Amino acid sequence: MGKTAVLTDSTAYLDKQTLEELGIYTIPLSVIFSGKNYREEIDLSTAAFYEKLSTEEALPTTSQPAIGMFTELLQELKEEGYTDVVSVHLSTKISGTLQTALSAGEMVEGITLHGVDSEISCAPQGFLARTAAKLALEGTPPENIVAELEKIKAQIRAYFVVHDLHHLRRGGRLNSAQALIGSMLQIKPILHMEEGLIVPYAKVRTEKKAINHILDMLFDDLAAGNVNEVSVIHANNRAKAMQLKEKIAEQHPSTTIQISYFGPVIGTHLGSGSLGVSWY
Template sequence: MVKTAIVTDTTAFLDQDMIKTFNVYEVPLSVIFDGKAYREGIDMTAAAFYEKLETEQALPTTSQPPVGAFVSLFEQLKEDGYTDVVSVHLSSKISGTYQTAMSAARMVEGLTVHGFDSEISSAPQAFFVQTAAEMVRDGADATHIIATLQQLKEKACAYFMVDDLNHLRRGGRLSGAQALIGGLLQIKPILHFEDGTIVPFEKVRTEKKALNRILSMLYADIDAGKVTRVAVIHANRPDRAEALKQEIEAYNKTLEIRTGYFSPVIGTHLGVGSLGIGWH
């Protein structure tokens, strides 16, 4: 009898209700401050991470899960009677997590692991996980699930607004001069995922204009009937994220809309104060 498990990583930042409802399995990535590693959601909460990020002088680094973490999980799933796994992960262009999961899959006999590179992360990645879990609940097989996720990938959108250009500078993504000029001009770059990589989309002056630009793209897709789920994602700005959620709900009350943090690993790249909206 076929029995399928759903596996993902902690950058999807699933809420506990979803994990319990759909019995999803997570493998944590880590952030490293001053040589000490903290596993997302286990050793450090998102709120604690952002508090620490604001006080640390050195930018933290990130680390993918060790292959042994996936091997142990896959072995346990096999012992629990699972025959198949759908393993959904953040973009392979920004982390080796997907490749590590696939390497672990080849080490475990008697279990078929179907990998899915979301080419994105955070809440849009969670959308894929939720869809896969719902399909398992409804009796779909892993091959059909992967095919459906591939179709959804073509429709997924996510745009991020970075609050502090100096954070991008510290991470090597902007020169000091660019950050200084951008800061003086109040430039709030809009970023998005393109071919699995975080790249600039537009440079906009002021946060309000940046968010209005993202909302205009969302509303255009809503009006075209292309949107069923929306997520507002934030780097330690829960009040602003909730306000954006309410603004979107006022525009369309039929959508499933949630708020959540950028996980610490993604927050390391974007910085405190960043905001994003994802939909599909």
């Protein structure tokens, strides 16, 4: 009988308690300020990152984990008696992290790595990792865990509004024309992930209208009884995220609503003040 571990990366932004309770392993991505490398949540907290983002002249860049971090962890897991690892990572269109994990899996004998492209990041990626861990604890075979995650991926909805399109344009995550038009016309595009890429979903005039549009879509799904869990995700804007949570809870008091956040790596691309809502 095999033993399965679950691995994700730091962009799932799972809290320490969840990681410990479910036995999820995690590998950090990094942000680079002025040539100095910081592993997110280890060398640089999310609060410190947004503080630094507001004071540094040069915008940061991001980098994926070195392959050695994966091979080292896989070796340790093998020695602990694991035969399989379900490895859930941020979209391959955003980062090469999953490819690095798969390459590491080929380098360590005696343990099989099963890669899952979440095609997204943040709270939805965390939800997939949590689901995988619960299934692994129940003794579900790794192939069945991967099949279940692929089914869930099709049911994930996630929309977000960025305060300033400059970060996405500079990072090549949104083309210059879309960013320029949005800035000039003061349009707040609602963004979402499509086939692993950040693309505009709808264009509205104000942040308030954008958020209300997202809530309308959520409330439609809630009314149809199709929602298991809601996450409100914020970039250095917890007060607004709490207001959003309360607004959802007022209309649907029995719904499980989590507050999550855009940490340093994703915050580098979205910038401070961004808000998102995701549901499953």
